[in-house]
Amino acid sequence: MPAAALKPKPLPTQSTAERPVLFDSPYEPAVKRPLPAGRPRQWYVTHNRRLKAMRLAIALLDSGVxxxxxxxxxxxRGTALEIGMRPPSDTTCRMVRALMRYSR
Structure with missing residues (x-):
């Protein structure tokens, strides 16, 4: 008798692809707070650009890039249109690639 026939068959694992995942509590998004006041305008521009780059990097990773x-x-820019976002600037595109580079 071959050795492979003597090994017990592994138990099937639970896959989330076959049945939905049940959560203990319903999903609630985080409460948005206003940005701090009194900063220079460039700080807000950079902050929002980083958030946009992060959302785009996550969407690209989810899509297989x-x-x-x-x-x-x-x-x-195509991904931005798919997720309902305005097309990013060249600077934001560079930030997206930088985020993807450093996430490894």
Whole structure:
């Protein structure tokens, strides 16, 4: 008798693809707070640009674009349109690629 036949069959694992995942509590998004007042305008511009780049990087990773070399400006702008965001500037596109580079 072969050795493989003597091994017990592993128990099936639970896959979330086959059945929905049940949460203990319903999902509630985090409460948005206003940005701190009194900062220079450039701080707010940079802050919002970073948030936009982070959202785009997450969307690209979810869509299967894992390397910064795969994320050219057209791909990033197309993803922005798919998720309902205005097309990003060249600077924001560079930030998206930088985030993807450093997440590894």
């Amino acid at each position: 894992y390397l910064p070399a795969q994320a050219d400006d057209e791909t990033i």
